[in-house]
Amino acid sequence: MKATLKWAGRVVTYLLLAFFALILYLGVSSRIAGGPPTIFGHEMYVVLSGSMVPTFQVGSVIFDTPHINPATLKVGEMITFKAPYTQNMLITHRIIQVIHRGNQLLFHTKGDANKVADFFLVPSQNVVAQYDNFTVPYVGYYLEFVKTKLGMALTLIIPGALLIISQMVSLTRSLRKELRAKEVAPTKSEV
Numbered sequence: 199m200k201a202t203l204k205w206a207g208r209v210v211t212y213l214l215l216a217f218f219a220l221i222l223y224l225g226v227s228s229r230i231a232g233g234p235p236t237i238f239g240h241e242m243y244v245v246l247s248g249s250m251v252p253t254f255q256v257g258s259v260i261f262d263t264p265h266i267n268p269a270t271l272k273v274g275e276m277i278t279f280k281a282p283y284t285q286n287m288l289i290t291h292r293i294i295q296v297i298h299r300g301n302q303l304l305f306h307t308k309g310d311a312n313k314v315a316d317f318f319l320v321p322s323q324n325v326v327a328q329y330d331n332f333t334v335p336y337v338g339y340y341l342e343f344v345k346t347k348l349g350m351a352l353t354l355i356i357p358g359a360l361l362i363i364s365q366m367v368s369l370t371r372s373l374r375k376e377l378r379a380k381e382v383a384p385t386k387s388e389v
Contacts, residue, residue: 207364207368210364211361211364214357214360214361214364215357215361217357218354218357218358218361224237224242224341235341236264237261239263239264240261240262240263240264240330240332241261241262241263241264241278241326241327242259242260242261242341243259243260243261243262243278243288243290243327244257244258244259244338244341244342245257245258245259245260245290245338246338246342247309248311249289249291249309249310249311249312250276250290250291250292250309250310250311251310251311252310252311253276253292253310254290254333255335255336256338257335257336257337257338257339258333258334258335258336258337258338259333259334259337259338259341260278260290260329260330260332260333261329261330261332261333262278262290262326262327262328262329262330263327263328263330264326264327265327266325266327266328268303268305268322268323268325269303269322271293271296271305271325271328272293272296273293273294273295273296274292274293275292275293275328275329276290276291276292276293276328276329277290277291277293277305277307277320277325277326277327277328277329278290278325278326278327278328278329279291279305279307279320279324279325279326280324280326281318281324282318282319282320282321282324283318288326289307289316290329291307291308291309291316292307292308292309292310293305293306293307294306294307294308294315297319302321302322303321303322304319304320304321304322305319305320305322305325306319306320307320
């Protein structure tokens with residue numbers, strides 16, 4: 199039983215360390231890059247609206263391939279793009295039509311849950327990335343919370359506190375074991 203508890207404690211400690219390292223990496227990499235967090239060359243985006251339900255649920259994290267050649271995109275593929283009416287908003291929708299207008303390549307898009315297509319055309323220079331067909335549900339809620347001051351503080355404090363408590367418990371157990379061993383062991387004068 200003690201061996202199982204010890205093993206479980208180590209597993210929890212390593213999982214907390216891995217989690218802490220991942221969150222730290224995502225936070226630092228997105229701050230340095232000035233954009234979305236990147237893992238193995240794929241960018242992570244949080245789904246904030248229901249326009250693509252059931253393909254992705256609100257609160258999911260989607261992974262996209264950045265720096266794609268827009269000329270290779272086809273109808274039916276999903277892209278993340280800067281909204282033409284505001285450069286501060288990113289949208290991920292499905293391409294429903296590829297339009298060649300003179301020298302310009304445009305995409306007509308639509309959210310899977312939307313009844314009508316988007317009212318604008320997306321210029322190829324606004325395409326940021328292409329969806330990789332990989333989604334992690336509900337993690338986006340946590341990542342959005344981590345962006346807040348309270349979320350960042352709790353993300354750093356809670357795993358750190360748990361690691362410190364775990365180490366203190368381990369140290370206390372070791373000291374108790376050592377003290378018991380000294381109490382039981384006979385002294386030289388008794389022999």
